Structure formats: structure tokens, C-alpha cells
Amino acid sequence: xxxxxxxxxxTEKLKKVYSDGGVPVPAVxxxxxxxxxxxxxxxxxxxxxxxxxxxxxxxxxxxxxxxxVWLNGNLISSMSGNELSDFRRDNIGFIFQAYNLIPVLSxxxxxxxxxxxxxxxxxxxxxxxERILEDVGLTGFEDRMPLQLSGGQQQRxxxxxxMVSRPALILADEPTANLDSKTGAELLDMMRKLxxxxxxxxxxxxHDKMIMERARRLIIVKDVKIVGDENRE
Amino acid sequence: MLNIWMxxxxxxxxxxxxxxxxxxxxxxxxxxxxSLIFTDALWIGMENNMVESITxxxxxxxxxHRQGFRSTHEVELTINNLDKLVSDLEQEDIVEHLTLxxxxxxxxxxxxxxxxxxxxxxxxxxxxxxxQIDDVITEGNYFEGDDPHDIVIGNKLADVxxxxxxxxxxxxxxQAYTGDLxxxxxxxxxxxxxxxxxxxxxxxxxxxxKAQKMLGINHQVHExxxxxxxxxxxxxxxxxxxxxxxxxxxxxxxWAVILPQIEAVFSMSNFSIFIIGLIxxxxxxxxxxxxxxxxxxxxxFEFGVLRALGTRPFVLARMILFEAGALAIISxxxxxxxxxxxxxxxIKTGIDYTGxxxxxxxxxxxxxxxxxxxQFIIYPIWVFILTTLVGLYPALYAAKMSPANAMRKSL
Numbered sequence: 001x002x003x004x005x006x007x008x009x010x011t012e013k014l015k016k017v018y019s020d021g022g023v024p025v026p027a028v029x030x031x032x033x034x035x036x037x038x039x040x041x042x043x044x045x046x047x048x049x050x051x052x053x054x055x056x057x058x059x060x061x062x063x064x065x066x067x068x069v070w071l072n073g074n075l076i077s078s079m080s081g082n083e084l085s086d087f088r089r090d091n092i093g094f095i096f097q098a099y100n101l102i103p104v105l106s107x108x109x110x111x112x113x114x115x116x117x118x119x120x121x122x123x124x125x126x127x128x129x130e131r132i133l134e135d136v137g138l139t140g141f142e143d144r145m146p147l148q149l150s151g152g153q154q155q156r157x158x159x160x161x162x163m164v165s166r167p168a169l170i171l172a173d174e175p176t177a178n179l180d181s182k183t184g185a186e187l188l189d190m191m192r193k194l195x196x197x198x199x200x201x202x203x204x205x206x207h208d209k210m211i212m213e214r215a216r217r218l219i220i221v222k223d224v225k226i227v228g229d230e231n232r233e
Numbered sequence: 234m235l236n237i238w239m240x241x242x243x244x245x246x247x248x249x250x251x252x253x254x255x256x257x258x259x260x261x262x263x264x265x266x267x268s269l270i271f272t273d274a275l276w277i278g279m280e281n282n283m284v285e286s287i288t289x290x291x292x293x294x295x296x297x298h299r300q301g302f303r304s305t306h307e308v309e310l311t312i313n314n315l316d317k318l319v320s321d322l323e324q325e326d327i328v329e330h331l332t333l334x335x336x337x338x339x340x341x342x343x344x345x346x347x348x349x350x351x352x353x354x355x356x357x358x359x360x361x362x363x364x365q366i367d368d369v370i371t372e373g374n375y376f377e378g379d380d381p382h383d384i385v386i387g388n389k390l391a392d393v394x395x396x397x398x399x400x401x402x403x404x405x406x407x408q409a410y411t412g413d414l415x416x417x418x419x420x421x422x423x424x425x426x427x428x429x430x431x432x433x434x435x436x437x438x439x440x441x442x443k444a445q446k447m448l449g450i451n452h453q454v455h456e457x458x459x460x461x462x463x464x465x466x467x468x469x470x471x472x473x474x475x476x477x478x479x480x481x482x483x484x485x486x487x488w489a490v491i492l493p494q495i496e497a498v499f500s501m502s503n504f505s506i507f508i509i510g511l512i513x514x515x516x517x518x519x520x521x522x523x524x525x526x527x528x529x530x531x532x533x534f535e536f537g538v539l540r541a542l543g544t545r546p547f548v549l550a551r552m553i554l555f556e557a558g559a560l561a562i563i564s565x566x567x568x569x570x571x572x573x574x575x576x577x578x579x580i581k582t583g584i585d586y587t588g589x590x591x592x593x594x595x596x597x598x599x600x601x602x603x604x605x606x607x608q609f610i611i612y613p614i615w616v617f618i619l620t621t622l623v624g625l626y627p628a629l630y631a632a633k634m635s636p637a638n639a640m641r642k643s644l
Contacts, residue, residue: 056636056637061537061540061541061635061636061637061640062635062636062637062638063635081545081546082546082547085540085544085545085546086543086545087543088541088543089542089543089544090543094538094541094542096538098534100534100535100538102538103535104243104247104250113542114542114543116236116239117542117543117544117548161542
């Protein structure tokens with residue numbers, strides 16, 4: 001239990017099996033993983049290897065068929081729907097492949113959405129939005145709608161949204177997949193800097209070389225199992 | 234927790250994301266609401282028209298008789314304390330007009346034929362305020378002059394008797410108490426056409442004093458017909474007026490009591506509107522569910538993201554319910570405007586059902602729908618509640634879905 005408290009993520013014998021027309025299809029098989037606070041890690045592997053499923057289970061977006069997940073010392077695999085929602089809201093930031101901003105909300109509204117869920121007072125919300133937009137280089141874009149932004153700008157907003165609630169962990173699923181290499185590299189460098197400055201743990205799911213080059217730890221997944229763990233610190 | 238303004242903001246912006254779909258859906262719902270408003274206005278207009286036709290053609294809005302007279306029509310059953318009663322009625326604020334009548338069965342004959350009829354003794358100057366006999370005279374006149382032998386009959390009765398204006402007919406009635414037959418010769422002075430067979434073929438009107446003399450009832454009468462200052466009083470069975478004048482052996486009744494079948498028809502029509510409403514709303518419900526589900530399917534990944542960000546399932550369901558509410562509000566706006574316009578235009582033009590008989594009542598005037606404030610309150614509230622209730626299904630569907638599934642389904 002003590003060990004679990006030291007690590008931000010601990011999984012124990014994680015297993016996830018989907019049913020495809022009655023045929024069981026394993027997506028994650030017996031994964032034991034620990035990730036320490038402040039890491040800048042990447043789960044890498046080819047398509048269909050189980051990276052996204054693992055990330056979904058770690059974040060409580062999906063439930064495991066077997067096994068346990070501890071996040072920040074909390075056993076999330078036994079939480080109810082509402083408890084999980086509240087836990088994600090307060091502890092995890094998400095960055096998705098397709099930016100996934102709420103298209104009917106402005107940049108400012110997208111970023112402050114989580115703070116609204118958290119009940120952060122208006123003035124504090126405004127200040128934090130201002131600061132995070134400055135961090136991601138989007139000062140002055142507050143009132144723009146997502147469709148008025150480029151892909152790179154949208155992903156910056158998604159990063160700002162993920163960071164603004166000051167989570168302990170940011171999970172990023174193929175965050176550079178829809179970006180050109182220059183924009184992707186810029187964003188990765190920005191995330192690395194945020195990781196170093198704030199100590200927030202970043203875990204990527206990717207098969208992008210740029211991320212692999214920058215990650216401090218590579219967790220290699222193949223055929224729904226971890227087959228390698230490379231620490232580059 | 235999201236505040237109400239955030240829900241409203243999200244709902245409006247989401248509902249306006251696909252303007253064409255929202256317009257089509259809200260128009261469909263709006264047409265349903267407009268149909269209800271118009272149907273209700275039309276039924277009220279039809280009821281008013283029927284009541285007007287019933288009460289103003291001859292019946293009056295209320296009547297006073299001796300108890301038992303309505304079921305037996307015995308000539309002896311004349312109204313008690315007539316003078317005091319008439320004096321009291323004349324003092325009543327709600328009574329606009331009243332007239333006295335005798336009514337008895339009799340036989341009318343001409344050289345060509347004979348027929349059993351209802352002989353009604355009337356006082357022409359007051360009768361014309363209650364009934365429309367004077368308005369429907371097609372030949373001759375309505376008791377002009379003071380000839381006591383004038384008789385006004387219906388056109389169908391004139392056909393049966395093969396008589397015209399100026400021809401002579403003989404009325405035979407049984408006198409009160411003795412049962413002796415009393416006969417008088419009359420000259421046809423007027424022929425009316427109510428377009429109600431029962432009246433056109435079965436009624437003959439003579440002067441009141443002549444009828445009293447023939448029936449041997451001195452100055453007594455069988456019926457006082459009343460018109461109120463507001464026709465709604467005639468339909469109100471709880472009006473204290475009825476109890477007040479139902480004493481000393483007399484009974485005061487509204488037209489709704491005299492013709493209960495009409496009230497039954499009105500109740501049935503209200504039930505019909507309810508059924509029409511249910512059918513319309515069942516169709517509308519499908520439109521709402523379809524619209525919300527289409528919108529939901531398109532945004533499945535977005536819902537997954539919202540859940541991932543920490544939105545509770547119930548909060549997500551609430552967002553979708555607010556969207557259903559926003560759709561309802563747009564639909565209500567369109568429906569009330571559309572319903573008002575269609576009804577208003579029809580009010581200006583009227584619908585011509587004149588001459589058509591419905592449950593024994595012939596429409597005598599153009600039919601005008603009646604707009605009422607309640608149509609723009611109750612039915613829109615129905616639409617709002619129903620839309621929101623129907624929205625529960627897609628809302629719960631989205632709330633129950635796991636975030637990972639929601640994101641997978643969108644791919």
C-alpha cells in the first residue's frame with residue numbers, strides 16, 4: 001500500500017477482454033505498471049496493441065475485466081460513476097488526438113469548463129484562464145470559437161484545458177497525430193516544459209517518433225502485453 | 234457544478250448547431266401545437282354556434298315551468314304564482330329578456346290534410362327578443378296587426394297541409410281540466426323556415442291570449458323562456474338562479490338540462506380534442522426522439538469527452554434535457570404564431586356550415602373559431618412538458634453510456 005502511495009499510477013494484473021460477436025478478444029492482458037509522479041512517459045506500440053485501452057482503464061474511462069488500478073493512491077477500479085467523474089475532474093487532464101474541444105464554447109469557455117464543474121469562483125477562473133493561455137501562447141484568443149482556430153491552436157487549447165485544473169496527471173492519446181511535424185514538435189516541447197515547470201505527470205499513448213524521442217520513459221506494448229520498459233533519465 | 238446559465242447557453246448553442254434540422258423538427262412540433270390551438274378554437278366556436286342556434290332559435294337560455302310539465306305536457310300544469318314570478322324575474326340583473334308561452338299538443342287541419350303538432354301560444358313583442366321566428370319568416374309576416382286568428386306555421390307543415398298565406402286552417406286542442414275539445418279557425422299569416430325539421434313540420438304559433446282561451450287556462454302560461462345578459466349563465470347548471478326560481482311547485486332549468494344530449498356531445502368533443510392531442514403528441518414525440526438521437530449520435534465523442542473531463546452522468550443528462558427544452562421553446566414560438574395566424578384568418582373569414590344539421594342542431598350562422606388565452610398557455614405547457622419528458626430517453630441513454638464506449642461509437 002505504501003508503494004502504491006509513492007506512485008501516481010499503479011496497475012495490478014490488468015486484463016480487458018472485449019466480445020466481438022460472442023468471441024472474446026483480449027485488449028489488455030495481465031499488465032502490471034507503475035508510473036511515478038512527474039514522469040514524462042510514453043506507452044508505445046503499433047495500432048491494436050492495447051495502448052488506448054490501457055490509457056482508458058488507467059483513467060477510469062473504461063473498466064477492466066480483471067485487475068486493479070490505483071491512481072494517486074486511490075483504487076479507482078472500485079469507484080462508482082459519480083466518484084469516477086469527480087476523481088477525473090480533480091486529478092486527470094486529457095488531451096485527445098482530434099483536439100475535441102466543445103465546438104459551441106469559446107476558447108475561454110472551453111478552458112474554464114472544468115473549473116465550472118469544480119466550482120472555482122469567477123474571478124479565479126478568469127485569472128487562471130489568462131495565465132494558462134499565456135503559457136500556451138494563445139493570449140488574445142479567448143473569444144475565438146474552436147472552428148476559428150488551426151489544428152495546432154486547437155491542440156494548444158486542449159492542453160490548456162487539461163492543465164488549468166492543475167491535475168496530478170495528464171493522459172494524452174496520440175496528441176500529435178493530426179498535426180504537422182513542426183507544430184507537433186512545438187507542442188511536445190511546450191508540454192515537456194510544462195512537465196518540468198509544474199511537475200505534472202504526462203503519459204502519452206503513441207507510435208509517433210517525435211514523442212518517443214522526447215519521452216523520458218518508454219513503455220512498449222505489443223500484442224496487448226508490456227514487452228519492454230526503457231528508462232531514459 | 235455548472236450553473237443554470239451554462240446549461241442554457243450550451244442548450245441553445247447546441248440546438249442551433251444544425252439549424253436546418255432544428256427548423257424542420259420545431260416546425261413539425263409547431264404544426265402539432267398549431268393544430269391543437271386551431272382545433273380547440275374551432276370546437277369552442279362550434280359549441281358557441283350550436284348553443285346560439287339552440288337557444289336563440291326558440292328554446293331560450295333558460296325556462297321555467299310547473300314541476301312535471303316537461304315530462305307530461307299536461308295542459309293543467311301551468312306555472313304557479315305567475316304574476317309574482319314575472320315581477321321577480323324582471324328585477325333580476327342577469328335576466329335580459331323573458332317571454333311567456335303556452336304549449337300544448339293539438340291537431341291542425343286544412344281542406345287537404347291534417348297533422349298533429351305542438352301549438353305554441355306566444356306574445357309576439359317579447360317573443361322576438363328570445364326566439365328568431367320573426368327572422369326566419371319566408372312568406373307573409375310575423376303577427377303584424379292584431380288579428381287574433383293569425384297563425385304562423387313552418388314551411389314543411391304548409392306543404393303537408395297544402396296551404397299558403399291567407400289560407401284557412403283549423404286547430405283542435407284539448408282544454409285543461411275538462412279535456413273538452415276546443416276548435417278555432419285561423420288564417421295562415423306567416424310561414425317560417427328554421428331548417429329544423431322538428432320545428433318546420435311540427436310547430437304552429439298563435440297569439441298567447443288566443444291560446445289561453447282555447448286551452449281554458451285563463452291568463453296562465455306553461456313556460457317562461459329567459460335570455461340572460463351573458464349566454465354563459467344559461468350553461469351554468471350551478472347558477473343560484475335555478476334554485477331560486479325552482480320553488481312553489483315550479484322548476485327553473487337551463488337549456489343544458491332541457492337538452493342533455495347537447496352537453497353530452499360537447500363533453501364528447503372535449504374528449505375528442507384530448508384524443509387528437511394524444512395522437513398529435515405521439516407523432517411529435519417521435520420527431521423529438523428522432524431529432525435528439527440524431528444530434529446525440531453525431532456528438533457521441535463529444536459526450537465521451539465531457540464525461541472524461543469529469544461531467545457526471547446526471548449533469549450530461551441534464552444538458553440533453555435542456556436541449557429538449559430549447560427545442561420545445563422554439564417549437565412553441567413557431568406553433569403559437571402559426572396557430573394564431575391560421576385561427577385569426579379563419580375568424581376573419583368564418584367557415585360556412587349554415588344549413589348543416591349536426592346532432593339535431595342546424596348551424597344558422599357562419600362558424601367562427603374562438604381564440605382564448607388558455608390555448609396559448611395550456612397547450613404550450615403540454616408541448617414543453619412532453620418534449621422534456623420525451624427528451625428523458627435520449628438523455629438517460631447518453632448518461633448511461635461509458636465514456637470509452639461513447640468515444641468508440643463515434644469512430
